[in-house]
Amino acid sequence: MIILSLLCRTFAIRLPLFYPLLLVLLLSVVACHDNTKDISQMKPYKGPILTAFDTHTLYSDSGRVKIQVYAPIQLEYADGNQDFPKGVTVDFYNKDGISYTRLTSNKARYLRNKNQYIATGDVVVKNLVKNERLNTEELNWTPNDRKIFTDKFVTITTPDEILRGNGLTANQDFTSYRITQPTGKFKIKKP
Numbered sequence: 642m643i644i645l646s647l648l649c650r651t652f653a654i655r656l657p658l659f660y661p662l663l664l665v666l667l668l669s670v671v672a673c674h675d676n677t678k679d680i681s682q683m684k685p686y687k688g689p690i691l692t693a694f695d696t697h698t699l700y701s702d703s704g705r706v707k708i709q710v711y712a713p714i715q716l717e718y719a720d721g722n723q724d725f726p727k728g729v730t731v732d733f734y735n736k737d738g739i740s741y742t743r744l745t746s747n748k749a750r751y752l753r754n755k756n757q758y759i760a761t762g763d764v765v766v767k768n769l770v771k772n773e774r775l776n777t778e779e780l781n782w783t784p785n786d787r788k789i790f791t792d793k794f795v796t797i798t799t800p801d802e803i804l805r806g807n808g809l810t811a812n813q814d815f816t817s818y819r820i821t822q823p824t825g826k827f828k829i830k831k832p
Contacts, residue, residue: 689716689724700784706734708784712749721753729760731782733814741770742814744789746780758782768815774798775815787813795820 696715700708713727729749733742747762759781766775766789777795782788790810797804797818808821 687718690719691715691717693717705736705738708733723751723753725749725751728762729758731758735814741768741816743767743769744780744782756783756785758784766811766815771816772800773815775809775811775818777809782813784813789813789815792821 693715694713696710696712698710698712699706700710709732711730711732712725714725716724716726718724726748728745728747731744732740733744735741744760744764744766746760746764749758749760751758759779761779764775764777764780766780767773775795775797777791777793779793780789780791783790788810789812790808792808794807795805795809797809797820804820804823805825806820806823809818810821811818
């Protein structure tokens, strides 16, 4: 305290101003150090750069809505990939703006480099016009090709029968489909 009072008298500093100046000086000395080693050892962040809640995305062509994607949570990453950890609902519309097919899943992922969606969990595709339903655990959708496909087990329920098999390719509106390896009993239409 004696040294402090001598310093204050010598430099004509008032005591109430001295302590804040001393604090600023000490903080600047402590804060200034080389941390380039710390930064170089840090791992790059690979988590989402964007988190959106209750998203509603529209895809249109010539001013007409073709597809709507709903998701409770959407995560977007630096590489353009997206995750939908709480699932998605995708509605497909015809040229008259009527919803004819709906896809739902527990989870989904969008791979930007392939322009491909991968729906997982309890995946259901309903053709609302033909009253047909597809159930599977994983389904891929490529918007550019307008195709859905899987190599997993599928069940298709129609008003007349239940079809089962492994693997499926279909158009995105689920009006035309082909089971790759059908199993069980099924009807064959004669030409």
